[in-house]
Amino acid sequence: xxxxxxxxxxxxxxxxPRPVAAGSRRPARRRARTSRWVGWLFVAPAxxxxxxxxxxxxxxxxxxxxxxxxxxxxxTWVGLDNYVKVFTDPDLVDTILNAVKLIVFFSAIPVLLxxxxxxxxxxxxxxxxxxxxxxxxFLPQVIPLxxxxxxxxxxxxxxxxxxxxxxxxxxxxVTRAWLGDFSTALxxxxxxxxxxxxxxxxxxxxxxxxxxxxxLYEAARIDGAGALREFFSITVASxxxxxxxxxxxxxxxxLAAFDIVYISTQGGPGNATMVPGLEIYxxxxxxxxxxxxxxxxxxxxxxxxxCVLPIQxxxxxxxx
Amino acid sequence: MIVGRREEWTGRLLLVVLMAATxxxxxxxxxxxxxxxxxYPSGLDWPSHPRWGNFAAAFRTAHMGALLKSSVLIVLxxxxxxxxxxxxxxxxxxxxxxxxxxxxxxxxxLGLTLPFxxxxxxxxxQVRDMGLLNTRWAIILPLIGLFMPFSVFWMRAHxxxxxxxLSEGARIDGANVWQLFWRIHVPLAMPAMSSLxxxxxxxxxxxxxxxxxxxxxxxxxxxxxxxxxxxxxWGTDIPLLCAGSLLILAPTLAVFLVFQRRxxxxxxxxxxxx
Numbered sequence: 001x002x003x004x005x006x007x008x009x010x011x012x013x014x015x016x017p018r019p020v021a022a023g024s025r026r027p028a029r030r031r032a033r034t035s036r037w038v039g040w041l042f043v044a045p046a047x048x049x050x051x052x053x054x055x056x057x058x059x060x061x062x063x064x065x066x067x068x069x070x071x072x073x074x075x076t077w078v079g080l081d082n083y084v085k086v087f088t089d090p091d092l093v094d095t096i097l098n099a100v101k102l103i104v105f106f107s108a109i110p111v112l113l114x115x116x117x118x119x120x121x122x123x124x125x126x127x128x129x130x131x132x133x134x135x136x137x138f139l140p141q142v143i144p145l146x147x148x149x150x151x152x153x154x155x156x157x158x159x160x161x162x163x164x165x166x167x168x169x170x171x172x173x174v175t176r177a178w179l180g181d182f183s184t185a186l187x188x189x190x191x192x193x194x195x196x197x198x199x200x201x202x203x204x205x206x207x208x209x210x211x212x213x214x215x216l217y218e219a220a221r222i223d224g225a226g227a228l229r230e231f232f233s234i235t236v237a238s239x240x241x242x243x244x245x246x247x248x249x250x251x252x253x254x255l256a257a258f259d260i261v262y263i264s265t266q267g268g269p270g271n272a273t274m275v276p277g278l279e280i281y282x283x284x285x286x287x288x289x290x291x292x293x294x295x296x297x298x299x300x301x302x303x304x305x306x307c308v309l310p311i312q313x314x315x316x317x318x319x320x
Numbered sequence: 321m322i323v324g325r326r327e328e329w330t331g332r333l334l335l336v337v338l339m340a341a342t343x344x345x346x347x348x349x350x351x352x353x354x355x356x357x358x359x360y361p362s363g364l365d366w367p368s369h370p371r372w373g374n375f376a377a378a379f380r381t382a383h384m385g386a387l388l389k390s391s392v393l394i395v396l397x398x399x400x401x402x403x404x405x406x407x408x409x410x411x412x413x414x415x416x417x418x419x420x421x422x423x424x425x426x427x428x429x430l431g432l433t434l435p436f437x438x439x440x441x442x443x444x445x446q447v448r449d450m451g452l453l454n455t456r457w458a459i460i461l462p463l464i465g466l467f468m469p470f471s472v473f474w475m476r477a478h479x480x481x482x483x484x485x486l487s488e489g490a491r492i493d494g495a496n497v498w499q500l501f502w503r504i505h506v507p508l509a510m511p512a513m514s515s516l517x518x519x520x521x522x523x524x525x526x527x528x529x530x531x532x533x534x535x536x537x538x539x540x541x542x543x544x545x546x547x548x549x550x551x552x553x554w555g556t557d558i559p560l561l562c563a564g565s566l567l568i569l570a571p572t573l574a575v576f577l578v579f580q581r582r583x584x585x586x587x588x589x590x591x592x593x594x
Binding site for chain 2: 146301
């Protein structure tokens with residue numbers, strides 16, 4: 001799922017070309033005065049819904065995080081105790097570490113692999129095959145993550161296709177229930193995320209590459225630049241914006257992972273694949289530790305911002 | 321451009337491998353769904369006697385008809401209201417020189433990266449206190465709020481690029497702001513609005529977290545949320561579960577294939593912008 005993130009300015013869809021100014025141009029000052037406050041009437045409904053269903057809960061999350069509360073009875077003020085627990089309880093610390101480890105699979109692999117794939121298929125990007133591929137590679141973005149989770153749980157199960165393939169090539173020894181094994185469960189969940197996000201990253205890069213002037217590549221060839229050199233100094237350099245965007249989207253997907261983990265492992269075996277999103281859900285709605293759940297939620301929100309803001313800042317800094 | 325033949329073929333081969341890797345999970349779901357209910361088929365085996373009846377059985381056991389209706393109702397609640405509110409707000413923030421627009425815009429931008437898990441706990445208690453728990457409004461209203469930052473961001477980007485002269489002309493003809501918005505700007509914003517509608521449809525239809533937290537009755541959830549319940553109930557009957565999964569992802573797949581050009585464009589732009 002392409003989640004919204006902080007933006008980089010891009011032409012909006014279907015922005016009509018600027019029409020030639022028709023008629024007399026008046027100073028915009030009078031116009032500005034009339035609509036200085038009228039605008040608020042237009043913003044008010046959107047702002048109201050946003051305030052009631054997002055901003056208020058956000059403030060309440062911070063408030064809840066300072067109390068011990070079982071969700072039913074009276075609550076007691078505990079100051080920062082819940083945060084201390086989030087950072088000292090080994091299970092909760094593991095939860096956060098798991099989310100960070102998932103970044104490797106959800107973000108690093110799709111972005112790096114996507115770059116390599118996109119630059120390889122760039123030459124055939126206009127072919128019929130590539131047109132079909134555009135549709136096919138988008139499928140994982142369109143289906144519910146829950147369905148992706150179910151399909152992959154089955155592929156990775158002990159009698160699934162992955163093990164079947166491994167046995168066939170003589171690797172029967174390594175077969176296992178990938179999602180049920182302590183050492184492979186988290187990477188297995190990561191593979192599901194990588195599958196979902198690889199297509200999106202590849203297509204983003206391909207779209208970006210179509211804007212690169214072919215003369216650049218030609219010049220590089222004439223100068224005798226190798227494929228590797230060409231890849232780094234032209235392709236990667238021209239795709240800064242797309243790379244920043246795909247890193248942002250995938251990092252958020254990793255840190256806020258919920259659907260895939262819920263369906264494929266429920267956080268198990270043991271705590272091996274527990275991630276903050278799922279832990280918040282369990283703490284708040286099964287274990288009735290609303291305070292700790294809220295503290296973890298605040299940490300998650302801050303963690304996401306802490307990862308995304310520097311990326312945006314770097315992308316802005318570098319853009320011409 | 322100098323194009324090496326060999327490079328062209330490597331590109332083609334890679335593309336095919338990539339497509340195969342993308343499609344394998346779907347194919348595996350499909351072949352498994354055709355095995356006898358309750359069996360444990362292995363990998364990619366095509367059954368000797370395909371049980372097409374599994375789809376009908378899954379349709380019945382998962383109450384797919386009711387689910388479809390529920391998902392459609394939720395989408396019909398979320399998408400038009402979000403579009404209207406976001407277009408109005410985007411118009412004011414992008415086109416009208418309204419006082420304090422920077423602050424308001426910044427407030428919306430604040431919500432762009434917010435993971436839903438970050439506010440789900442208080443949201444549950446708030447929705448409960450409003451008496452909306454276990455109704456479809458419990459999903460619709462919060463989703464409108466949660467999608468608002470992106471929607472406003474998207475529509476503002478459209479209106480920022482609209483030329484001043486457009487409004488000047490209408491004003492000289494005596495149109496007030498409301499008429500200006502409806503008669504001139506909304507028709508011109510249609511392409512931006514329809515792309516946004518596609519994205520909102522997709523995100524609503526596939527919404528899982530809000531559905532499982534705020535609505536107990538699977539028949540009032542989104543398709544994705546119901547699939548979670550279906551897995552809990554039928555998780556041991558693999559062929560039936562696979563058939564159910566395919567049925568549940570069929571509607572988005574169908575809509576996607578019909579509008580695929582727009583979809584791909586909207587999603588790419590959506591993530592770029594977003």
